[in-house]
Amino acid sequence: MSARRIFARPARFAAIAPYVWMVLFFLVPFGFVLKISLSQTAIAQPPYEPVFDLTAGWTAIRAAFAALSIDNFRLLTSDDLYVFAYLRSLIVAVTATALLLLIGYPIAYGMARLPKRWQAVAMVLVIVPFWTSFLIRIYAWINILQHDGLLNQILLALNLVGEPVVWLSTDTAMYIGIVYSYLPFMILPLYATLAKMEPALEEAAGDLGAPPWQVFWLVTFPLSLPGVGAGVLLCFIPIVGEFVIPDLLAGSNSLMIGQTLWLEFFTNKDWPVASSAAIVLLVVLLLPLLLYERLQRRQLEER
Amino acid sequence: MRQFSRLSRFNVASLALGLAFLYLPILILVIYSFNASRLVTVWGGWSLRWYHEFFADSAMIEASWMSLRVATTSATIATLLGTLAAVALSRGERFRGRTLFSGMLYAPLVMPEVITGLSLLLLFVALNAERGFWTVTIAHTTLTMCFVAVVVQSRLGSLDRSLEEAAMDLGCAPVRAFLSVTLPLIAPAIVAGWMLAFTLSLDDLVIASFTTGPGSATLPIRIYSEVRLGVKPEINAISTLVIALIAVVIVIASLASKLSSSQGESAAPL
Numbered sequence: 407m408s409a410r411r412i413f414a415r416p417a418r419f420a421a422i423a424p425y426v427w428m429v430l431f432f433l434v435p436f437g438f439v440l441k442i443s444l445s446q447t448a449i450a451q452p453p454y455e456p457v458f459d460l461t462a463g464w465t466a467i468r469a470a471f472a473a474l475s476i477d478n479f480r481l482l483t484s485d486d487l488y489v490f491a492y493l494r495s496l497i498v499a500v501t502a503t504a505l506l507l508l509i510g511y512p513i514a515y516g517m518a519r520l521p522k523r524w525q526a527v528a529m530v531l532v533i534v535p536f537w538t539s540f541l542i543r544i545y546a547w548i549n550i551l552q553h554d555g556l557l558n559q560i561l562l563a564l565n566l567v568g569e570p571v572v573w574l575s576t577d578t579a580m581y582i583g584i585v586y587s588y589l590p591f592m593i594l595p596l597y598a599t600l601a602k603m604e605p606a607l608e609e610a611a612g613d614l615g616a617p618p619w620q621v622f623w624l625v626t627f628p629l630s631l632p633g634v635g636a637g638v639l640l641c642f643i644p645i646v647g648e649f650v651i652p653d654l655l656a657g658s659n660s661l662m663i664g665q666t667l668w669l670e671f672f673t674n675k676d677w678p679v680a681s682s683a684a685i686v687l688l689v690v691l692l693l694p695l696l697l698y699e700r701l702q703r704r705q706l707e708e709r
Numbered sequence: 710m711r712q713f714s715r716l717s718r719f720n721v722a723s724l725a726l727g728l729a730f731l732y733l734p735i736l737i738l739v740i741y742s743f744n745a746s747r748l749v750t751v752w753g754g755w756s757l758r759w760y761h762e763f764f765a766d767s768a769m770i771e772a773s774w775m776s777l778r779v780a781t782t783s784a785t786i787a788t789l790l791g792t793l794a795a796v797a798l799s800r801g802e803r804f805r806g807r808t809l810f811s812g813m814l815y816a817p818l819v820m821p822e823v824i825t826g827l828s829l830l831l832l833f834v835a836l837n838a839e840r841g842f843w844t845v846t847i848a849h850t851t852l853t854m855c856f857v858a859v860v861v862q863s864r865l866g867s868l869d870r871s872l873e874e875a876a877m878d879l880g881c882a883p884v885r886a887f888l889s890v891t892l893p894l895i896a897p898a899i900v901a902g903w904m905l906a907f908t909l910s911l912d913d914l915v916i917a918s919f920t921t922g923p924g925s926a927t928l929p930i931r932i933y934s935e936v937r938l939g940v941k942p943e944i945n946a947i948s949t950l951v952i953a954l955i956a957v958v959i960v961i962a963s964l965a966s967k968l969s970s971s972q973g974e975s976a977a978p979l
Contacts, residue, residue, distance in 0.1 A: 416883050418804045421797035424790040424854065425806070428813040431851040435828035438835055512723035519715045520724075528724070530963065535731045537905075538955050539912040541929050542948040545936050546734040549741060552940060554748075556737060589731065605715070640819060647821020649915055654936065664823045671827065671919075681831065684824045695816060702815045706798075706862050 436688075443478055443681035478682035488666060488683065492690065495663040498577075498652070499645040502584040506641050507634065509585060510592035514633075515626075517593070518600035525601060529594075536590040544583055544654050551579050551655075580656035584645060592637040599633030600626075636705075639698040643691055663687055739952065742945035759946035769931055769947065776911055776928035779842065783849035784906035790850070791857025791906070792899055796887070798858070799865040817855045825852060826919030833920060840922030848920040849913060853906035860905060864898035865891075897965040904962040908955050 482488045517528045535543065550556045551573035558570040573579050603626070611621045649664035656662075661669070663683060671680040742760075746753030763769055794814055801807075817825060829848045830840075838844055868891070876886040914929040921927065928951070935944055 416887070417797050417801035420793040421801060421804065421810060424794035424797070424814075424858070425810055427790055427851070427854070428810070431829065431832070431847060432813050432817065432825075435832040438831040439824075439828045442831055509727070512719070513727035516716070516720035516724035516727070519717075519720050528728075531728055532731070534959060535735065537908050537959055538735065538952050539908075539929070539948070541912065541914050541932055541936075542738070542951060543734065545932070545940075545944060545948060546738040548936065549738055549940055549945070550734060586730070586734070589727075593727075643819040644821055647823050649821075649823050650933075664821060667823050667827070677831070680827060684827050687821065688824060691821070695819065698819055699812050699815045702818075702859075703811050706859065706866060 439681045439684050442678055443685050444475060445678050446475065446477070478678050479686070481679060482682055482686055487661075488663075491661050491663045491666045492686070494660055495646045495648075496690075498580070498584075498648075498662060499642050502581055502588070502645050503638055503642045505581060505585050506588055506592040507638065510589055510596055510637065511634075513589075514593045514596035514600055517597050518603070529597065532590050532593050532597075540587060541650060543587060544651060547579070547583055547586065548574065548654065551582070574655065575657040577656060580652050583651040583655045584648065587651060588641045588645065591640045595636035595640060596630065596633040599630045603629055632701075635697075636701055639694055639701065643694050643698060646691060647687055735952065738945055739949045742942065742949040744942060744945075747942065759942045760950075762943045763946045763950070766943065768926075769928070769943075772926050772928045772931040773947075775842065775925055779846050779849060779917075779927060780907045780910040783846045783853060783910045784903050786846075787850045787854035787906040788857050788899060788903040791854040791902060792861050792895075794854065794858040795861035795865055799862050814855050814858050817852050818859065822913070822915035823919075826916040829916070830919040840920065841925040844920045844922070845917050845925075845927065848916050849906075849910040852913070852916060853909050856905050856909060857899075857902035860902040861895060861898045864895050868894055900965040901962045904958045904965075908958055911951070911955070 513532075517525060517532070520528055548555075553570055553572070553574070555573075557573060558567075561567045561571065562569075607625055607629070608621050611625045612618070616624065647664045648662060649668055652662045653665055653668070664687075667680050667683045667687070670676045670683065743755050743757070744751075744753055745756035745758060794810075797804075798807075798811060798814075826848070829844075829851070833840060833844050872890050872894070873886050876890045877883065881889070912929065913927075914933050917927045918930055918933075921930065928947070932944060932947065935941055
């Protein structure tokens with residue numbers, strides 16, 4: 407009997423504890439988000455009703471169901487604030503992901519062309535910033551971008567600008583922050599596919615007379631598409647719901663959906679509306695999430 | 710040098726600029742943490758003043774302590790659960806609900822944190838749980854066990870299965886074969902997974918903000934509320950200490966993966 411088969415049963419038992427944990431703390435909570443997104447706001451603790459009470463018997467449950475409403479969703483679709491927030495989130499995510507691809511690709515390409523030993527070093531160098539705190543890296547940029555920060559000092563010293571430029575609270579600062587924070591997520595999957603590529607393919611194209619840009623565009627780039635897909639999903643999905651970066655670096659006149667959700671929850675204490683915003687965000691991200699899940703599973707399990 | 714012959718000038722430039730972009734901001738932050746001047750922009754000579762200030766700030770110290778406790782506890786539980794999940798997925802063949810299982814494990818890796826944080830908070834409120842250390846720990850465990858599972862699973866996938874088979878051919882029971890053959894081989898990945906879970910937990914702001922209660926702020930929550938008010942040299946000092954702590958963790962993790970690469974393929978990139 408092969409080890410695969412003998413191992414199968416105890417390995418299945420290994421699934422029990424993490425399975426129960428994930429159902430309890432990942433799946434079930436979504437049920438609560440859905441439920442509260444359908445309930446009314448109330449000035450109470452917790453600030454919503456109806457309170458679902460299973461012990462109150464069947465009529466109470468029926469009454470609770472009758473009290474469910476889609477008012478919050480109606481508010482989300484009718485109020486410009488939310489519609490704009492969703493649109494802005496998508497636009498920011500698309501733009502930032504495109505920037506990340508443009509900046510990350512040459513770096514990953516350079517890494518893949520390093521000698522093998524240096525590739526490992528370069529990979530560690532790209533991963534290390536991912537390990538250092540996210541918040542601290544954003545803070546580092548506030549240091550640089552503030553009114554009398556290093557960037558303005560350098561620009562003034564070089565006489566490139568006459569007076570300090572306003573960087574903070576602009577979209578430019580936000581894009582710098584996003585690109586900076588998510589760059590490793592773009593580089594690593596790109597590098598993984600580029601490093602596996604057979605150098606002979608590019609050489610053959612070159613030997614047959616293709617100029618370098620054609621070699622890249624007709625051979626290298628199409629072969630790296632799986633890495634492009636992984637990198638794009640890995641960046642796009644979390645950026646849509648990003649909160650910290652736009653909150654600290656972008657201006658407050660146009661918000662992303664992660665920020666409105668945060669605001670509704672912590673400032674307005676409107677849990678039902680925050681929950682509805684989360685549900686809509688989840689629906690928007692469902693397709694990319696499913697794509698990502700399939701990609702990840704194929705990569706890890708079909709070896 | 711012939712081994713660098715495949716690099717064009719463009720490749721070298723993009724590598725150099727890319728790495729400079731990744732490291733300069735952190736370097737600047739660290740240097741300014743030793744600045745004697747209160748103004749972040751004026752260099753007033755080297756000083757440890759802001760470190761003294763940090764150690765005298767009891768609220769910050771308390772928050773750091775809370776963060777370290779949460780990170781240690783959640784990383785340990787997450788490593789246990791994540792490793793079990795990885796074993797089930799890479800050795801368990803088909804079982805009912807497997808697709809759901811892997812979906813639940815991979816989704817949190819990219820799920821926006823505001824959603825995860827909000828949904829867990831609503832659960833804790835519904836359960837009437839007192840919010841504080843344990844709710845944050847549970848929330849962080851849920852997120853980080855997925856990262857551990859990916860790291861360990863990728864190591865298990867690259868492992869030579871004939872070793873396990875040989876052990877069992879020689880009469881080892883499956884569980885024993887796992888404990889005495891497989892486990893030592895994946896140990897470096899498990900260590901790396903713990904380290905990753907630890908740093909992720911130490912770093913998290915959004916999920917912790919949702920799931921913690923009054924009076925038990927973590928370090929990122931404290932830092933965030935200070936940063937919103939503007940740049941303060943003390944924050945540079947705290948950040949430098951966190952970076953130093955994480956650097957130590959990375960060195961240990963990379964030593965662990967060195968061990969693993971001498972026994973076969975290296976551990977997962979994350």
